[in-house]
Amino acid sequence: MKILIIAEAQGAEVRHASRSAITLAKNAAAAANGDIEIAMIGDDIAAAATAASAYAPTFTLSDASLAHPTADRYGAAIAQIVKQRGAGLVIAASTSQGKDCVARAAAQLGGTMVTDATACENRDGKLVWQRTMHAGGVAAWVAAHGDTVVVTALQSACEPAEPTEKTSVTALDIDVASLPSAIQFESVSTKQSNRPDVTEAAVVISGGRAFKTADDYERLIGGLADKVGGGTGSSRAAVDAGIAPNENQVGQTGKIIAPDLYLGIGISGAVQHLAGMKNSKIIAAINTDDEAPLLDYADFALIADAYEAIPELIAKL
């Protein structure tokens, strides 16, 4: 079976989440005797494609009109690439782009799609997939029926693959002019942050409604994160209140993370938030409320006020 990974470029590198998808693809290849290829779509992706070739032979579709991932255009392109390469299994990362564009491609490829896969297994000659449901409260094994199976890999469940020797990069022959373009990209406001992304950081400092203002959140949560070289996360409540930026939201419908250390400060621990961080290796909580649900899911807890504990942590670390 041929397995095609839809990898995303991040500058001159392969995006971290895509490297996790490569790991799941390698597991699938080992379980089902498959061969792995990588496809990368975008504009100005030569360097990232060369980086991708250190994981598997890489095929590129590069064009100025593909600079932004609009779902109709990318979806049609992905479906054509999958058919051209004859792949029976397509694996992408569970990123916003993966969910948007790869799902649209999956519909064109027959509609068999497994979202947020965490593992796979060969049962009686057929791959079955494990995924989480119900805000991470349920793990399910699912069977995927169809000639082409499309899977998105949950980043937090798979360690990112390590590069080996660079292999080949080949440009695909796809008629870009014929791809649909009914979705018009207008602009994107990307965050300006020197911190690691919350999905990639080994340490995540996460803040909730205990912080009164966005300035306090940035000064305390951001300050502690910078002290330990970590990323910043937040509860939905803090995002909704305008205290933390949207892209920091950890939870069922935000980012799902599994860092080495998750430190939740002033976060009560709603079910939806727990779904996003409960698989972290070590979980610590600082809260004034000894009854906060997050404490049931933590390894260590300090009952303290965030405004006092964080400056002390920053001073002593």
Added chain:
Amino acid sequence: MKILVPTKRVPDPDQPIHLNADKTAADLTGIPCVINPFDAIALEEALRIREEERSSAGSDIEIVAVGIGPQACEKEIRIALAMGADRAVHVVSDEYIDSWIASNLLKAVVDKEQPDLIIMGKQAIDADNNQAGQFLAHHLNWPQATFASEISFEGDRVKVARETDTGIENVSMELPAVITTDLRLNEPRYASLPAMMKAKRKQVDAYTPADLSVAVDPKVEIISMETLSAKRNCVRVNNVDELIVKLKEASVL
């Protein structure tokens, strides 16, 4: 303009999940159900579009809610009507419906209803699939804007701010189109008791999948499920110094 809003019935997310005897589905016996929270946001947005449109141009917007599932779904369909949908379509089925079948059923309803805009949740909070809107947009060959946090109209185009991993992305599309909603689009209203009474008289057209010529043949089937408990034995530390020691012992600092 006509806006179609799929409203899925899901177990109340604040309730613990129990599984059925053969561990292939959630057991909803005695579990309160709600409109999928993202679909409630979608319906709220449709209602706001109608309210704004009426106050500005006076043009009429019709909002049609769609429920798919067993007879019990009628309860959540009536709630959608009480929130303000004009009428509803109920595709009645006791079968397991995956995202693919749901998208095919919705396509068949769209063919009958001919809406100009579909607004729906980005995912249902039970299956967490995040597929049906994208599948439906493909079936219709319509543009899509997933994860919407802001929707506005400019002439014959709809502009959508999308929540992506890296920040807010702005796109525009011509109608008809599919939009899926993210959390920060709005906060849905509650259905009042008088509105619930009035909703009883609103029209609900019922179809079976067979009426719509859609095969109920899932692409992704659940083999087994297990509930996960992630509770840990929490050690209370007394001060910041002790916390630092524990985290250093665990080699995470």
